[in-house]
Amino acid sequence: MTTQDDLLPVGLEDALPERARTMTTSMRAVLDAMDAHGYDRVRPPLVEFEHSLAGRMDGVATRRMIRFTDPDSLRTLALRSDITVQVGRIAATVMAAAPRPLRLCYAGDVALLSADQLDPARQRLQMGAELIGTDSVAAASEAVSVAIDALSAAGVTNISIDFTLPDVVDTLAQEAMPLGAEQRDAVRRELDTKDAGGLRDAGGEAYLPLLYATGPFDTAIAKLAAIDAGGALASRIAGLREIAATIGDRARVTLDPTERHGFEYQSWFGFTLYGEGARRALGRGGTYTIKGSDEAATGFSLYMDPLLDALGAANADRRETLFLPLGHDRANAARLRAIGWRTVAAVSASDDPRALGCSHVLDESDVKPL
Amino acid sequence: MTTQDDLLPVGLEDALPERARTMTTSMRAVLDAMDAHGYDRVRPPLVEFEHSLAGRMDGVATRRMIRFTDPDSLRTLALRSDITVQVGRIAATVMAAAPRPLRLCYAGDVALLSADQLDPARQRLQMGAELIGTDSVAAASEAVSVAIDALSAAGVTNISIDFTLPDVVDTLAQEAMPLGAEQRDAVRRELDTKDAGGLRDAGGEAYLPLLYATGPFDTAIAKLAAIDAGGALASRIAGLREIAATIGDRARVTLDPTERHGFEYQSWFGFTLYGEGARRALGRGGTYTIKGSDEAATGFSLYMDPLLDALGAANADRRETLFLPLGHDRANAARLRAIGWRTVAAVSASDDPRALGCSHVLDESDVKPL
Numbered sequence: 001m002t003t004q005d006d007l008l009p010v011g012l013e014d015a016l017p018e019r020a021r022t023m024t025t026s027m028r029a030v031l032d033a034m035d036a037h038g039y040d041r042v043r044p045p046l047v048e049f050e051h052s053l054a055g056r057m058d059g060v061a062t063r064r065m066i067r068f069t070d071p072d073s074l075r076t077l078a079l080r081s082d083i084t085v086q087v088g089r090i091a092a093t094v095m096a097a098a099p100r101p102l103r104l105c106y107a108g109d110v111a112l113l114s115a116d117q118l119d120p121a122r123q124r125l126q127m128g129a130e131l132i133g134t135d136s137v138a139a140a141s142e143a144v145s146v147a148i149d150a151l152s153a154a155g156v157t158n159i160s161i162d163f164t165l166p167d168v169v170d171t172l173a174q175e176a177m178p179l180g181a182e183q184r185d186a187v188r189r190e191l192d193t194k195d196a197g198g199l200r201d202a203g204g205e206a207y208l209p210l211l212y213a214t215g216p217f218d219t220a221i222a223k224l225a226a227i228d229a230g231g232a233l234a235s236r237i238a239g240l241r242e243i244a245a246t247i248g249d250r251a252r253v254t255l256d257p258t259e260r261h262g263f264e265y266q267s268w269f270g271f272t273l274y275g276e277g278a279r280r281a282l283g284r285g286g287t288y289t290i291k292g293s294d295e296a297a298t299g300f301s302l303y304m305d306p307l308l309d310a311l312g313a314a315n316a317d318r319r320e321t322l323f324l325p326l327g328h329d330r331a332n333a334a335r336l337r338a339i340g341w342r343t344v345a346a347v348s349a350s351d352d353p354r355a356l357g358c359s360h361v362l363d364e365s366d367v368k369p370l
Numbered sequence: 371m372t373t374q375d376d377l378l379p380v381g382l383e384d385a386l387p388e389r390a391r392t393m394t395t396s397m398r399a400v401l402d403a404m405d406a407h408g409y410d411r412v413r414p415p416l417v418e419f420e421h422s423l424a425g426r427m428d429g430v431a432t433r434r435m436i437r438f439t440d441p442d443s444l445r446t447l448a449l450r451s452d453i454t455v456q457v458g459r460i461a462a463t464v465m466a467a468a469p470r471p472l473r474l475c476y477a478g479d480v481a482l483l484s485a486d487q488l489d490p491a492r493q494r495l496q497m498g499a500e501l502i503g504t505d506s507v508a509a510a511s512e513a514v515s516v517a518i519d520a521l522s523a524a525g526v527t528n529i530s531i532d533f534t535l536p537d538v539v540d541t542l543a544q545e546a547m548p549l550g551a552e553q554r555d556a557v558r559r560e561l562d563t564k565d566a567g568g569l570r571d572a573g574g575e576a577y578l579p580l581l582y583a584t585g586p587f588d589t590a591i592a593k594l595a596a597i598d599a600g601g602a603l604a605s606r607i608a609g610l611r612e613i614a615a616t617i618g619d620r621a622r623v624t625l626d627p628t629e630r631h632g633f634e635y636q637s638w639f640g641f642t643l644y645g646e647g648a649r650r651a652l653g654r655g656g657t658y659t660i661k662g663s664d665e666a667a668t669g670f671s672l673y674m675d676p677l678l679d680a681l682g683a684a685n686a687d688r689r690e691t692l693f694l695p696l697g698h699d700r701a702n703a704a705r706l707r708a709i710g711w712r713t714v715a716a717v718s719a720s721d722d723p724r725a726l727g728c729s730h731v732l733d734e735s736d737v738k739p740l
Binding site for chain 1: 377378379380381382383384385386387388389393394398401404406407408410411412413414415416417419422436437438440441442443445447449455456459463465468471473474478479481483492493501503504506508509512514518519594603607616634648691696700704707710711713717718721723725726
């Protein structure tokens with residue numbers, strides 16, 4: 001006997017009407033918001049050479065990709081697990097001659113062979129925008145702004161954004177607070193777990209203030225600025241302040257300067273997005289360098305899945321739908337659809353308007369509530 | 371050295387901004403048209419059990435699918451090559467209890483391991499609608515109508531629709547024009563190649579009139595009706611006439627009663643859609659039975675790829691875009707976007723509004739043409 005659990009592999013699921021409708025609505029809103037900021041959509045293919053997907057950015061683990069041999073080229077192909085790397089490839093190759101900064105956006109499904117420990121899903125809808133040719137403070141401000149606009153347009157409320165400085169340890173370790181290579185790794189690990197004792201034991205006492213420079217932006221950035229690092233952090237602190245200033249009351253801003261999870265390929269700036277009703281982050285972004293072309297870029301990716309249930313509940317009001325009885329006037333029905341009615345036409349005398357979700361019925365040429 | 375040809379595997383390509391924009395616009399128009407007729411979108415996953423994709427419908431060749439072993443279940447998974455079978459699975463399982471007729475629609479990418487001889491593409495965008503629980507004449511009329519509305523909404527002009535009777539040989543061979551099993555296959559092959567001599571040689575002389583009952587609907591259906599088959603075709607002919615009558619001047623109707631290519635799983639009725647500027651068919655549909663649940667269904671699938679170039683040319687007028695200089699008033703820019711402006715903000719003093727495709731520039735609070 002087939003049970004419901006046997007129907008689909010673990011981590012793969014159908015979006016049924018309500019969820020699919022929320023996804024469609026959110027996706028359109030996000031794409032329209034990115035388009036309004038001048039981002040052109042591109043649609044890279046589902047499948048590429050594994051080498052191409054893996055070679056353009058750090059942090060993409062090929063062993064977690066769905067891979068197979070191409071009978072045509074006999075090379076290994078892979079199903080994409082991240083669209084950002086595909087946009088990087090497009091920018092570096094077919095659109096290498098397009099004027100900079102180049103604004104590209106995307107929306108599409110990505111898949112993994114094996115799921116994450118924290119997230120059992122093996123397929124996700126990824127949407128995002130990339131500003132290619134710059135990783136300046138102005139670029140970072142734009143990325144943050146577009147991401148907030150996109151989430152707001154999709155109906156996300158109570159947006160908060162957490163800033164990080166992905167390369168802060170490297171920056172400080174160079175000169176101001178010198179660390180050997182091994183010691184640097186140990187300090188990073190202790191900062192990841194926010195373990196003050198471990199940090200001291202690892203010889204990273206000077207890095208302790210980083211642990212406390214977290215929380216609401218204004219107070220956290222003041223603590224970060226108080227770290228005497230001979231000006232090594234000055235430009236980064238000024239940059240973060242400038243970005244935060246452009247956000248205004250559109251989102252709550254926090255700082256966690258040592259957060260590295262999810263920022264494997266970002267350079268000086270990274271951010272994580274949260275919203276009301278979502279248990280996990282809704283997206284991440286920051287500045288980075290496209291591997292291969294070594295071009296600077298700034299962008300973000302959104303994953304709406306954690307929010308679909310919350311957004312779906314907000315959209316759950318039943319839409320008005322008009323039942324068209326057998327023998328209805330087709331031209332009239334077409335006119336009603338043209339002015340916005342959703343119709344359900346009877347295909348047999350036994351069709352039940354209420355069971356089919358209709359709120360109204362066409363009686364001769366009159367629309368009547370059911 | 372990497373050449374452009376090395377970038378992507380054969381048959382897989384990027385949709386760059388212009389093409390991607392046409393795809394987005396067409397897809398929204400088609401989905402909105404199906405929604406207006408009461409079809410609810412579902413989003414099945416990219417990957418399923420191979421068995422599930424192959425087992426629910428004839429005409430799906432698993433050896434052309436991208437397949438791999440699931441590390442979780444150790445079963446074979448496949449990338450979908452057709453979304454119709456997935457919608458059939460949803461109707462037969464998770465939505466088995468939903469009231470009938472059930473109207474579902476979909477839009478998504480499908481992929482193949484090896485391309486077709488006629489079409490080198492290994493990935494296509496498939497869109498379609500399925501009316502589940504009926505394969506009546508009324509259902510067939512609705513499928514044809516929704517398909518025409520969807521193509522029209524996407525901007526397709528000069529639509530023509532070719533009707534076929536996929537099981538016509540089986541119907542006639544049962545009694546009116548008896549044929550043995552082997553002879554039946556031979557007759558079908560000769561009808562496929564429209565070879566009158568071969569048809570005679572195969573002992574299918576009685577089937578010759580089918581070869582001539584093709585072309586514009588009114589004359590072709592009259593020729594089909596003239597075949598004396600003891601009433602075996604009467605209900606089908608009446609059905610085709612009823613469907614054609616509902617189309618009016620929205621499309622040109624033709625008949626080719628023995629056309630079988632692309633109708634491997636259809637039952638009594640099939641249709642192919644064409645439009646201005648497309649070298650290949652834009653879609654196919656008809657009546658069928660969902661394997662496993664044995665439920666009758668009627669639907670269609672659209673493949674817009676053959677038309678994207680033609681539609682793209684129609685949309686190619688450059689959109690008005692407003693350049694926002696450094697230091698512009700952000701609140702004002704947000705207001706301009708809210709009333710429909712597309713903006714491109716300067717991120718450095720060297721950003722060139724013309725090179726970035728802008729038609730207007732914001733000068734203090736005034737929008738000025740460039």
